[in-house]
Amino acid sequence: MRPCKCKCNVLSALILLVTFLFIASSVHCEDPYRYLTWKVTYGDIYPLGVKQQGILINGQFPGPQIDAVTNDNLIINVYNYLREPFLISWNGLQHRRNSWQDGVYGTNCPIPPGRNLTYAIQVKDQIGSYFYFPSLGMHKAAGAFGGIRIWSRPQIPVPFPSPAGDITILAGDWFKLDHRRLRRLLENGHNLPFPDGLLINGRGWNGNTFTVDQGKTYRFRISNVGLTTSINFRIQGHSLKLVEVEGSHTLQNTYSSLDVHLGQSYSVLVTADQPVKDYYMVVSTRFTRRILTTTSVLHYSYSKTGVSGPVPPGPTLDIASSVYQARTIRWNLTASGPRPNPQGSYHYGLIKPSRTIMLANSAPYINGKQRYAVNGVSYNEPDTPLKLADYFNIPGVFYVGSIPTYPNGGNNAYLQTSVMGANFHELVEIVFQNWEDSVQSWHIDGYSFFVVGYALFIHMYLIYFFLSVC
Ligand SMILES: *[C@@H]1O[C@H](CO)[C@@H](O)[C@H](O)[C@H]1NC(C)=O
Numbered sequence: 001m002r003p004c005k006c007k008c009n010v011l012s013a014l015i016l017l018v019t020f021l022f023i024a025s026s027v028h029c030e031d032p033y034r035y036l037t038w039k040v041t042y043g044d045i046y047p048l049g050v051k052q053q054g055i056l057i058n059g060q061f062p063g064p065q066i067d068a069v070t071n072d073n074l075i076i077n078v079y080n081y082l083r084e085p086f087l088i089s090w091n092g093l094q095h096r097r098n099s100w101q102d103g104v105y106g107t108n109c110p111i112p113p114g115r116n117l118t119y120a121i122q123v124k125d126q127i128g129s130y131f132y133f134p135s136l137g138m139h140k141a142a143g144a145f146g147g148i149r150i151w152s153r154p155q156i157p158v159p160f161p162s163p164a165g166d167i168t169i170l171a172g173d174w175f176k177l178d179h180r181r182l183r184r185l186l187e188n189g190h191n192l193p194f195p196d197g198l199l200i201n202g203r204g205w206n207g208n209t210f211t212v213d214q215g216k217t218y219r220f221r222i223s224n225v226g227l228t229t230s231i232n233f234r235i236q237g238h239s240l241k242l243v244e245v246e247g248s249h250t251l252q253n254t255y256s257s258l259d260v261h262l263g264q265s266y267s268v269l270v271t272a273d274q275p276v277k278d279y280y281m282v283v284s285t286r287f288t289r290r291i292l293t294t295t296s297v298l299h300y301s302y303s304k305t306g307v308s309g310p311v312p313p314g315p316t317l318d319i320a321s322s323v324y325q326a327r328t329i330r331w332n333l334t335a336s337g338p339r340p341n342p343q344g345s346y347h348y349g350l351i352k353p354s355r356t357i358m359l360a361n362s363a364p365y366i367n368g369k370q371r372y373a374v375n376g377v378s379y380n381e382p383d384t385p386l387k388l389a390d391y392f393n394i395p396g397v398f399y400v401g402s403i404p405t406y407p408n409g410g411n412n413a414y415l416q417t418s419v420m421g422a423n424f425h426e427l428v429e430i431v432f433q434n435w436e437d438s439v440q441s442w443h444i445d446g447y448s449f450f451v452v453g454y455a456l457f458i459h460m461y462l463i464y465f466f467l468s469v470c
Pocket residue numbers: 077116117118
């Protein structure tokens with residue numbers, strides 16, 4: 001049982017008896033608190049067989065998993081024992097009450113070396129699978145990421161039977177180069193090199209064994225925690241039933257393999273319905289000419305037969321099949337979520353978006369430097385963080401509307417501290433356009449969103465999001 005402090009104002013024993021019947025609705029119960037203390041240090045890791053300086057949390061690589069229940073308050077005191085500033089981004093956690101804590105540079109200050117900072121985050125009205133990662137200085141290439149599971153409260157039905165096990169898979173590309181050398185490459189105007197390998201939960205080829213009992217069903221929560229590449233996930237001889245994407249229960253389609261792009265988290269159910277032996281669990285890179293692959297072992301209890309046969313191949317360069325798959329992923333609008341959306345209904349389809357914003361990425365040269373831009377605006381970091389400027393009403397730091405809500409046709413890019421306005425409780429449709437020839441991922445920080453459409457043109461992705469501003 002979770003500890004729960006109840007503030008009950010009981011007038012008499014009689015009333016207590018009556019209220020007992022209505023206990024769920026009449027007792028004001030403070031949401032539980034979970035206290036965590038994290039020590040962030042350097043430490044030697046050998047994920048691809050060579051020694052590297054990793055970034056560990058409480059001595060662990062990947063970092064510890066966070067388990068929470070909807071509405072829990074997480075109080076995480078993080079000590080930075082590194083020689084550089086450190087900042088954690090809580091990917092997918094909404095920050096309706098605490099956007100000071102979102103861990104994005106510009107709204108949140110990094111933790112200076114030798115200091116600690118306590119993050120106070122309420123996972124208000126959230127369920128599902130997410131992860132955290134360090135958001136400064138290429139630290140993500142050294143570790144300090146980990147899974148976040150938010151369980152539904154006991155009284156909220158989950159649209160599938162309780163699985164026999166719940167297993168987090170943090171997969172992604174990995175570089176043998178130290179994070180500082182990777183950073184120097186970028187600072188000197190180079191691109192990142194091609195990754196050296198893929199990892200599953202911090203380990204390379206057959207580095208993990210997940211044990212299952214024949215006939216039982218397990219939930220795997222797969223996140224792509226890498227830096228540069230989309231991955232494909234599959235399990236030899238088994239199908240994947242998709243049930244949840246970043247906090248939304250989905251229509252339960254079955255796939256033989258799933259593309260997981262950077263930053264995405266998917267939950268699938270896997271039934272151990274094959275003969276008792278060991279099977280490959282595979283991740284491989286997507287849209288890359290050279291294909292990196294790594295495996296773990298799905299081990300059936302009592303199996304005496306190790307993994308065998310060829311590692312099942314997955315899709316590689318083909319883009320259309322990936323877009324087709326993404327288009328089959330739909331929100332189950334009648335399945336339970338943590339709560340209705342702010343507009344008061346689960347049926348987003350019935351709410352009219354108040355406007356459409358179109359965002360196009362580009363890679364222009366500005367003053368002779370390679371920059372990246374959205375709608376022709378390359379973000380210029382102000383000296384004063386935006387949240388501070390907003391809170392203390394400091395003029396001259398930014399102005400609302402300093403980025404157009406539609407692409408400007410491309411080449412006339414400029415530097416600007418871009419800020420776009422939105423209204424409280426507004427439901428906005430956002431269309432992302434990618435005219436470049438590489439896959440782009442967007443991190444929409446601190447908000448609830450779901451992809452509602454997806455289209456492929458020649459060299460162009462169109463992704464529609466609904467962003468609900470709460
Ligand atoms: C740092 O840790 C100490 C000891 O736990 C705590 O009292 C203090 O509030 C923390 N400081 C910050 C800024 O979180």
